Amino acid sequence: MKDTIDVLELLASQHDEVDELIEQLEGGGGDRAALFAELADKLAAHATVEEKIFYPAAMYPNTSELLHESVEEHLGVKRLIADMLDLDPDLDEDRFDAALAMLKDQVSHHAPEEEEGKLFPKLRRLMTEDERAAVGNEVLAMFEELIEHEPRQQVPAQTAEPAPLPHL
Ligand SMILES: [Fe+2]
Ligand SMILES: [Fe+2]
Numbered sequence: 001m002k003d004t005i006d007v008l009e010l011l012a013s014q015h016d017e018v019d020e021l022i023e024q025l026e027g028g029g030g031d032r033a034a035l036f037a038e039l040a041d042k043l044a045a046h047a048t049v050e051e052k053i054f055y056p057a058a059m060y061p062n063t064s065e066l067l068h069e070s071v072e073e074h075l076g077v078k079r080l081i082a083d084m085l086d087l088d089p090d091l092d093e094d095r096f097d098a099a100l101a102m103l104k105d106q107v108s109h110h111a112p113e114e115e116e117g118k119l120f121p122k123l124r125r126l127m128t129e130d131e132r133a134a135v136g137n138e139v140l141a142m143f144e145e146l147i148e149h150e151p152r153q154q155v156p157a158q159t160a161e162p163a164p165l166p167h168l
Helices: 007-026 032-057 064-085 093-126 129-147 151-158
Strands: none
Touching (some): 007 032, 007 093, 032 064, 064 151
């Protein structure tokens, strides 16, 4: 039995891991293809747990608009990842770096500004600690399962439309 974890803290720590990987990739050097695969897997698994577990649990009258914006922002990030999966960071270096700069902009708007800045403060008021812990455990379990199976491979099939959200 794992210790319980507040879903908002868990997701924020996943945001930090993504930021670190983006910085490492920007720094150049090393095996950039392997680093990008790791980044794309983490972003894909993170987006999926949010869309399947977290956003449905976070749906309230005054979060609905933010959540609808969020799934649109996820769609933009997934389209970029799908493009980047076709690039070789060494052979297509200029295109890859341009796409990486866009990815960084989109992720830094979505994760710290929209989620941590706007959505999470509302949810600290709307959800109880027990609810946040229960959702945190579900999110962690699904993330750990997804990350074992190269979730980046599922991203190109998710670029037609935003993930569905439950109605209020
Ligand atoms: Fe998100
Ligand atoms: Fe997030």
